[in-house]
Amino acid sequence: MKSNILFGRIALGVYFLIFFGYLIGPLVVMGMTAFNSAAFPSITPWQCFTYEWFGELFKDERILNGIKNSFIVGFGTVILSVSIGLAASLVLTQVWAKWRSTYYTVIIAPILIPGVVIGISTLVFWRKVSDSLGGVAFMNNGLFLTILGQSTFIASYCMLVFVARLQRFDPGLTEAALDLGASHTQAFRKILLPFMRPAIASAAVLAFLASFENYNTTTFTFGSYPTLTIELSQMVRYGINPSISALAVIIVAITVFGALAVEVFRRRSRLKAGEIKPAKGLPSWLFGNIATILLVLLSFTVIAMVSTAQSYSPQQCKADFKEARDIETRLKIEALQAARAAANAEATAASGATTDEPVEQGGSSGAFGGVFAPTNLEDAAGQGGDESSSGAAPASPFGGVFAPTNLEGASGTGDSETAPAAPASPFGSVFDPTNLEDSSGTSGN
Amino acid sequence: MKKPMIFSEFFKNNGVVLGSILFFLVAFWIIFLILLPQISMLDYSLHPNPLNLDAGERADEYTLKNYKYLIFGPEGASDAFNKVDLMVFVRTIIAAMAVTVMNLILCYPLAYYLGQSKGTGFVRLLVVMLIVPYWINEILRAFALRIIFAPSDNGLINGIMMKMGMIDQPYDFINADIALYAGLGYAYILLMLFPMYNVIESLDRNQIEAARDMGASWTRIHRRVVIPHAKPGIASGMTMVFMLSAGALAAPQVLGGTSSLWFTQLVYQWFNGTLNWQAGAAYAIVLLVASIVIVLFFMKIFKVNMGDIGK
Numbered sequence: 113m114k115s116n117i118l119f120g121r122i123a124l125g126v127y128f129l130i131f132f133g134y135l136i137g138p139l140v141v142m143g144m145t146a147f148n149s150a151a152f153p154s155i156t157p158w159q160c161f162t163y164e165w166f167g168e169l170f171k172d173e174r175i176l177n178g179i180k181n182s183f184i185v186g187f188g189t190v191i192l193s194v195s196i197g198l199a200a201s202l203v204l205t206q207v208w209a210k211w212r213s214t215y216y217t218v219i220i221a222p223i224l225i226p227g228v229v230i231g232i233s234t235l236v237f238w239r240k241v242s243d244s245l246g247g248v249a250f251m252n253n254g255l256f257l258t259i260l261g262q263s264t265f266i267a268s269y270c271m272l273v274f275v276a277r278l279q280r281f282d283p284g285l286t287e288a289a290l291d292l293g294a295s296h297t298q299a300f301r302k303i304l305l306p307f308m309r310p311a312i313a314s315a316a317v318l319a320f321l322a323s324f325e326n327y328n329t330t331t332f333t334f335g336s337y338p339t340l341t342i343e344l345s346q347m348v349r350y351g352i353n354p355s356i357s358a359l360a361v362i363i364v365a366i367t368v369f370g371a372l373a374v375e376v377f378r379r380r381s382r383l384k385a386g387e388i389k390p391a392k393g394l395p396s397w398l399f400g401n402i403a404t405i406l407l408v409l410l411s412f413t414v415i416a417m418v419s420t421a422q423s424y425s426p427q428q429c430k431a432d433f434k435e436a437r438d439i440e441t442r443l444k445i446e447a448l449q450a451a452r453a454a455a456n457a458e459a460t461a462a463s464g465a466t467t468d469e470p471v472e473q474g475g476s477s478g479a480f481g482g483v484f485a486p487t488n489l490e491d492a493a494g495q496g497g498d499e500s501s502s503g504a505a506p507a508s509p510f511g512g513v514f515a516p517t518n519l520e521g522a523s524g525t526g527d528s529e530t531a532p533a534a535p536a537s538p539f540g541s542v543f544d545p546t547n548l549e550d551s552s553g554t555s556g557n
Numbered sequence: 558m559k560k561p562m563i564f565s566e567f568f569k570n571n572g573v574v575l576g577s578i579l580f581f582l583v584a585f586w587i588i589f590l591i592l593l594p595q596i597s598m599l600d601y602s603l604h605p606n607p608l609n610l611d612a613g614e615r616a617d618e619y620t621l622k623n624y625k626y627l628i629f630g631p632e633g634a635s636d637a638f639n640k641v642d643l644m645v646f647v648r649t650i651i652a653a654m655a656v657t658v659m660n661l662i663l664c665y666p667l668a669y670y671l672g673q674s675k676g677t678g679f680v681r682l683l684v685v686m687l688i689v690p691y692w693i694n695e696i697l698r699a700f701a702l703r704i705i706f707a708p709s710d711n712g713l714i715n716g717i718m719m720k721m722g723m724i725d726q727p728y729d730f731i732n733a734d735i736a737l738y739a740g741l742g743y744a745y746i747l748l749m750l751f752p753m754y755n756v757i758e759s760l761d762r763n764q765i766e767a768a769r770d771m772g773a774s775w776t777r778i779h780r781r782v783v784i785p786h787a788k789p790g791i792a793s794g795m796t797m798v799f800m801l802s803a804g805a806l807a808a809p810q811v812l813g814g815t816s817s818l819w820f821t822q823l824v825y826q827w828f829n830g831t832l833n834w835q836a837g838a839a840y841a842i843v844l845l846v847a848s849i850v851i852v853l854f855f856m857k858i859f860k861v862n863m864g865d866i867g868k
Contacts, residue, residue: 124670131667134743135690138701141713145704153704155713199582206570218587224796225595226804226848228821229841232828233594236601236838264590296572325694327807328821332828344696348703348811357704360697367692371685406682 139364146357149430153354160429165358172355178343181255182324185339188259189266189323190316196263197270197315198308201278204271220272222265227328234261235332254335261329266322270315277311365414372407379404602839609833623839642823649820650847652734653803656741657795660749663742664794668750669783672757673765691747699740699811706736706812732814740808745801749794756790757783792861796852803848820844 145153149160169175200219207215222230234257242251250256281304289299305312327341334342347356568576602623607616614620627646630639674680690698705713708729715727730736760783768778784791802808809819824844827837856862 124666127666131663132686134663135687135746138698138705138743139690139693142697142701142704152707153700154707154716155704196582196586199579200586202571203579203583206567218591222591224800224849224852225845226800226821226841228804228806228824229598229845230594232824232834232838232841233598234590236834237594237597240597240601260590264586264594267586267590296575300572300575321692325692327695328804331806331825341694341696344694344700345807345810348696348700356697356700360693360701363693363697364689367689371689371692375681375685 139360142357143361143364145354146361148354149433151353153357159433162430165354166362168353169355169358169362174338174343175340175355175359178338178340181334181337182340184255185258185262185330185337186320186323188255189262190319192259192263193267193270193319194312194315196267198274198312200267200271201274204275205278220268223268225265227265227326228332230264231261231329231332234264234329252335254333254337257333257335258330258337258339261333262323262326265329266319269322270319273311273315273318274308277308281307365410369407369410372404372410376404376407598838599842601835602842604835606833606835623836624843626836627840627843645818645823646820646843646847648817649803649844650851652738653741653799653848654851656738656745656802657749657799659738660742660746660798661791661795664746664750664753665791668753668757668787668790669779672754672760673762687747687750695744695807696811698744699808702736702740702743703731703811706730706739708732729814731812732816734814734817736812737809737814737817737819740812741802741805744805744808745798748797748801752790752794752797753787754790756787760786788859788861792856792859796856799852800848804844 141155142153144155146165147161147163148155148158149162149164150158204212204216204219238251238257238260242248245251285303285307286299289303290296294302324339325341326339327345330339330342331345338346344356344359347353567580570576571579603619603621605611605614605616605618605620605622610616611622627639627642630636630642671680671683707713708715708727708731712727712730714730715724718724719727764782764786765778768782773781804821805819806821806825809822810825813819813822820840821844824837824840827833827840
């Protein structure tokens with residue numbers, strides 16, 4: 113029985129390790145690449161510790177512009193989706209019971225519709241509206257479309273947050289206010305809104321983050337206002353360098369910082385409310401809380417990194433690394449040269465035998481200027497082809513090129529050898545291998 | 558608040574000013590952001606592309622041409638069916654299902670553990686740790702996996718394996734689609750975890766104790782007590798993961814191999830490459846309808862209501 117429990121514990125530990133490794137491992141690896149001087153984001157040939165990618169990042173105009181657009185879109189989306197979500201959640205309790213599930217299905221659907229579809233439908237719809245009104249410029253504007261497209265589904269997220277909070281609201285409070293002579297608007301402002309404030313705050317944060325990281329919808333609607341995510345996707349797809357990782361490090365740091373701060377704040381208010389007791393044996397400002405400790409550690413790390421970044425220079429390390437790599441490359445080249453020399457010796461022996469043969473053939477018949485070009489020697493085939501077509505008038509019975517594989521030099525000698533040979537070639541047919549379209553084209557002439 | 562769907566009652570309950578603001582916002586959302594765009598996309602997909610008209614065809618007439626193209630391919634093609642696109646479609650659906658099941662298996666134990674443990678500081682911290690990766694950009698998360706799976710000695714796994722001498726040629730994780738599946742699972746794993754965590758948290762621990770006292774085995778407790786209770790959460794997690802991974806674009810673009818496409822990439826190509834929006838809209842509709850039908854089908858089989866989703 114005891115071994116069973118032990119086994120269970122180990123299994124649980126391994127499983128946790130796998131799960132969190134899967135979840136957090138990639139982010140850690142990506143974070144580390146931001147500090148490696150290798151030009152391609154990687155950690156496995158570790159070169160030098162560097163901060164240069166952060167500098168690179170802040171020099172990038174497109175990234176900065178993307179951040180600006182992301183903030184504009186995020187701001188608009190927060191306002192629109194929080195107000196829509198709040199309204200929808202208030203209406204939910206008032207819809208006629210028969211229609212409630214239909215209504216709920218409709219307003220929850222945007223979460224389940226693929227983002228791509230939302231982006232496309234928004235784009236297509238407003239294009240149509242704008243066309244039917246005779247071309248309204250703002251309706252085709254990237255910011256306008258992106259805000260609407262994102263709000264379509266982010267409002268659903270907000271609605272869910274509000275519904276959860278509203279379940280704890282006592283409608284008697286509003287009724288009491290109304291009985292005491294408050295107008296509906298006053299009751300809303302003084303009673304409901306203060307009660308909803310925490311939910312509004314978390315819905316706004318949620319909406320902003322969802323908007324900031326959205327890609328699927330935005331990629332169809334952004335027009336001429338690429339957001340940060342769009343710029344990142346372009347960079348990731350077309351030209352990768354570790355400044356993306358540097359950006360990721362910054363985003364991760366901000367997120368972790370925010371999450372821990374919220375956790376500490378919450379803990380503190382619960383502590384004040386007397387829901388939990390502080391642990392013994394730790395200074396009171398820590399509240400015996402892991403989150404606080406981590407928060408403090410994180411702040412120290414960031415401060416330490418920023419201050420060392422001013423003085424630290426990886427030049428020496430980089431020079432060392434470059435030297436080491438140069439030596440390695442040189443060794444490789446030498447090894448390659450040695451191998452090639454050996455191969456050459458063999459090949460010349462072989463080609464010496466083969467080049468004799470076509471000369472004899474050409475002398476006796478001059479029947480064809482066959483180019484027996486081996487595959488992957490396009491040059492050779494091209495030259496051979498040219499020659500055989502011009503060879504119709506003056507000379508060259510054949511542009512026979514018997515080049516041994518991978519030896520470009522040999523094809524050259526093949527040409528010069530055949531050039532001075534006997535006149536009158538009946539046809540400059542080129543027997544080229546299938547994948548050499550160039551030469552077959554010229555031989556047709 | 559008995560039947561305030563009748564407008565006068567609605568305005569009486571909320572006041573004219575507030576009532577009309579609420580009404581306007583909700584109506585704007587439902588009509589202009591949800592319903593009309595979908596309808597106009599459907600309408601769009603039923604029209605031919607004006608730059609691509611067949612002889613005698615008018616741009617404003619209705620046609621099924623775009624849908625036919627997905628099934629039969631261009632007219633006069635050698636194959637009877639549009640094999641390439643259909644294969645992409647089938648592969649997308651099957652792979653999205655596989656990713657969903659994989660996520661379910663991976664998440665269930667953790668959801669159970671978190672849901673059944675008392676809310677200690679450690680558990681709360683675990684939850685925070687879970688949420689943080691989710692707030693990182695989808696693109697960046699895919700990019701992080703690309704660094705790990707890169708098909709040269711730059712890639713983490715290839716680099717380590719080559720250094721250890723396990724392989725001498727880098728293994729191409731990208732073209733083998735391993736990176737893509739890992740990336741899709743990674744992107745939406747929390748949408749599987751949290752709905753399950755929420756429902757399991759609401760399960761009374763005494764029920765499990767009782768079952769155990771009665772001598773139920775460990776598997777039996779899960780099969781007869783925990784899973785039936787967690788069904789709505791499991792359903793909503795699976796629905797979200799399936800829909801989102803079938804409709805994912807970022808992960809396939811960053812992690813997909815050159816030879817294999819994701820269906821959304823075809824849609825993307827219609828819009829940004831070929832500039833045939835009508836065909837793109839048709840493809841998007843096919844994706845949307847297919848995923849909804851599949852979700853409804855499985856909800857029917859497992860007897861789950863739509864109202865449970867998102868709770």
